[in-house]
Amino acid sequence: MFRSIAFALLASVAPVACRQAESSRHVDTALRDDFGASIRIPATPPQRIVSLNPATTEILFAIGAGPRVVGRSQYDEFLKPARAVPNLGPALRPNVEAILGAHPDLVLLHAGAENEAAAGRLRQAGIAVVALRIDRIEQFERDARLIGRLTRDSVPATILVDTIAATLARVRAATAGMPRPTVFMHAWERPLIAIGGGSFLNQLVDIAGARNVYEDLPQPSAVVTLEDVIRRNPDYVMVSPAAAPALRSSERWQALPAVRAGRLLIYDTLVVGRPSVTLGEGAVSLARLLHPGSVH
Amino acid sequence: MSPWRWLLLVLLLFAACVAGTVIGTIRLPLSVIWDGVRGVGDPNSMMVIRNLRLPRVSLAVLVGAGLGVSGAALQGTMRNPLAEPYLLGVSGGAAVGAVMATSLGIGAALLPLAAFVGAIVAVLAAFFVAHAAGSRGDPRVLLMAGVVVGAFANAAIMVLLANAEPNAVRNALWWMMGSVGEATWSQTGWLALYLLIGGGALVVVGREIDVLALGEEAAAGLGLDVDTAIRRVFLVASLVAAATVAAAGLVGFVGLVVPHIVRAAGIRRHRALLIGSALAGATLVVCADLLGRVLRPPAELPLGAVTALIGVPFFLAKLRRLT
Numbered sequence: 197m198f199r200s201i202a203f204a205l206l207a208s209v210a211p212v213a214c215r216q217a218e219s220s221r222h223v224d225t226a227l228r229d230d231f232g233a234s235i236r237i238p239a240t241p242p243q244r245i246v247s248l249n250p251a252t253t254e255i256l257f258a259i260g261a262g263p264r265v266v267g268r269s270q271y272d273e274f275l276k277p278a279r280a281v282p283n284l285g286p287a288l289r290p291n292v293e294a295i296l297g298a299h300p301d302l303v304l305l306h307a308g309a310e311n312e313a314a315a316g317r318l319r320q321a322g323i324a325v326v327a328l329r330i331d332r333i334e335q336f337e338r339d340a341r342l343i344g345r346l347t348r349d350s351v352p353a354t355i356l357v358d359t360i361a362a363t364l365a366r367v368r369a370a371t372a373g374m375p376r377p378t379v380f381m382h383a384w385e386r387p388l389i390a391i392g393g394g395s396f397l398n399q400l401v402d403i404a405g406a407r408n409v410y411e412d413l414p415q416p417s418a419v420v421t422l423e424d425v426i427r428r429n430p431d432y433v434m435v436s437p438a439a440a441p442a443l444r445s446s447e448r449w450q451a452l453p454a455v456r457a458g459r460l461l462i463y464d465t466l467v468v469g470r471p472s473v474t475l476g477e478g479a480v481s482l483a484r485l486l487h488p489g490s491v492h
Numbered sequence: 493m494s495p496w497r498w499l500l501l502v503l504l505l506f507a508a509c510v511a512g513t514v515i516g517t518i519r520l521p522l523s524v525i526w527d528g529v530r531g532v533g534d535p536n537s538m539m540v541i542r543n544l545r546l547p548r549v550s551l552a553v554l555v556g557a558g559l560g561v562s563g564a565a566l567q568g569t570m571r572n573p574l575a576e577p578y579l580l581g582v583s584g585g586a587a588v589g590a591v592m593a594t595s596l597g598i599g600a601a602l603l604p605l606a607a608f609v610g611a612i613v614a615v616l617a618a619f620f621v622a623h624a625a626g627s628r629g630d631p632r633v634l635l636m637a638g639v640v641v642g643a644f645a646n647a648a649i650m651v652l653l654a655n656a657e658p659n660a661v662r663n664a665l666w667w668m669m670g671s672v673g674e675a676t677w678s679q680t681g682w683l684a685l686y687l688l689i690g691g692g693a694l695v696v697v698g699r700e701i702d703v704l705a706l707g708e709e710a711a712a713g714l715g716l717d718v719d720t721a722i723r724r725v726f727l728v729a730s731l732v733a734a735a736t737v738a739a740a741g742l743v744g745f746v747g748l749v750v751p752h753i754v755r756a757a758g759i760r761r762h763r764a765l766l767i768g769s770a771l772a773g774a775t776l777v778v779c780a781d782l783l784g785r786v787l788r789p790p791a792e793l794p795l796g797a798v799t800a801l802i803g804v805p806f807f808l809a810k811l812r813r814l815t
Contacts, residue, residue: 426544
């Protein structure tokens with residue numbers, strides 16, 4: 197269940213995302229993916245889609261394009277129906293031959309530097325490739341709408357985006373007047389990795405009525421040291437259920453006042469772990485952890 | 493060597509340890525640090541000193557001392573300036589153990605044990621290969637056997653990592669870069685006990701290493717059972733290195749460079765060389781850890797990278813003098 201976090205962290209060396217022009221509604225050739233390649237909206241909706249990214253796979257299933265997904269990565273196991281789709285292996289440096297073997301007419305990849313070569317080779321084979329990077333909530337919204345246009349499911353895609361936006365607004369309103377504690381978001385232990393300001397998790401914590409002590413770091417995540425965490429002295433430590441026992445019993449972590457006082461917030465990795473269709477649910481669950489009783 | 497040089501070695505180590513305790517991300521006044529060391533005063537500062545910095549500096553001392561002793565003993569016994577524990581399969585074997593542990597999802601607590609077992613298996617394999625090749629009394633065969641085992645270990649690591657989960661790859665790579673940042677008192681205690689026994693045993697056989705360093709014929713002429721003596725030193729030195737690797741991952745170049753520095757300071761006899769290498773190795777690793785902490789805050793540079801960055805210029809200078 198931590199795979200998607202690890203996946204998002206591992207992929208943090210990607211080229212700068214190219215912003216999709218909102219005025220592109222009329223000129224489709226102006227649409228570009230996060231590798232800078234132009235996106236063509238096909239005349240007929242794609243019938244065989246390979247999606248090698250948990251977030252895009254979930255979007256496809258959420259907007260009703262799930263039955264047309266013919267391949268997924270080994271990480272896309274959060275949805276039960278997605279598990280039935282053939283597993284084509286890794287999402288980073290994917291197995292191009294396995295993708296070709298699925299005979300796709302659209303391939304969705306994570307826009308990380310590791311995937312550039314594969315994207316090029318698939319395009320050479322005449323397959324439409326769209327590489328997307330989803331670190332932030334805005335990117336999720338942009339990508340959900342884009343995928344909706346690609347698969348001709350624009351209406352459900354808009355409903356999905358609007359529903360999540362409404363949930364996020366509701367949570368933000370519910371926690372607006374409350375005191376805002378500071379949190380350290382523990383993503384990994386060896387090395388110690390913190391969630392930074394570039395991550396959707398930073399946004400979710402903000403919406404849920406708290407402040408990430410590493411919001412000044414521009415990256416989605418970064419290696420930090422325990423002593424630096426102690427210097428920033430968070431009110432709470434947000435940690436996954438798997439990592440919590442080790443933190444509690446570690447004599448090193450006892451040097452952090454929040455751990456010593458038992459102020460650990462154990463988050464639900466299934467809903468908070470990835471920037472996808474569970475964003476609204478994730479914000480609600482974080483708000484309930486940070487401000488019990490604030491959101492119903 | 494004159495007592496002044498010994499005093500200098502001890503003072504350098506002491507200064508490094510003080511710097512390692514005083515300097516850190518959190519700036520603390522000296523009085524607060526002294527209170528923390530004594531276990532009084534503000535509990536937060538005390539915990540930073542007692543739970544983070546002191547165990548860390550202590551582990552760095554032990555790892556450096558262990559690698560220094562091990563390298564000095566092996567270079568003397570093998571009569572080879574390039575001999576060091578990592579060249580003899582210890583690092584490769586330990587890395588295979590660690591990578592297997594991470595890719596099989598074994599908890600982090602058991603990783604040091606897996607690394608230690610891996611190192612011992614590799615050392616025994618090198619022994620076995622050398623024996624099968626008929627190494628009686630020839631340290632070069634043992635050395636080559638170690639290189640072969642190391643190469644095999646590298647291949648095994650690549651096979652294991654090629655298809656491992658990203659999380660396992662990350663854990664394994666981090667471990668291979670070496671770190672004393674997660675030191676705990678229980679860990680340093682075990683390593684101290686272990687090094688006291690292993691390092692002590694090497695110092696005790698220091699005279700034998702002196703004789704071995706004369707060459708196997710001369711040593712045999714002096715009545716030494718050369719084959720047994722070489723194996724004994726090889727085994728104990730490898731075990732000492734394996735214990736440091738289990739505690740801190742791969743910290744390269746220390747076992748190779750430190751004995752050269754100490755010899756350059758004029759120490760020749762192996763008992764003194766071993767103790768000198770322990771002191772100098774400890775100083776080097778404490779300084780390298782400190783550098784890694786302050787060079788790029790809030791992140792840290794891996795210890796193994798810093799020791800290599802320090803070690804390479806030393807070795808280049810040594811090479812220039814040789815040619």
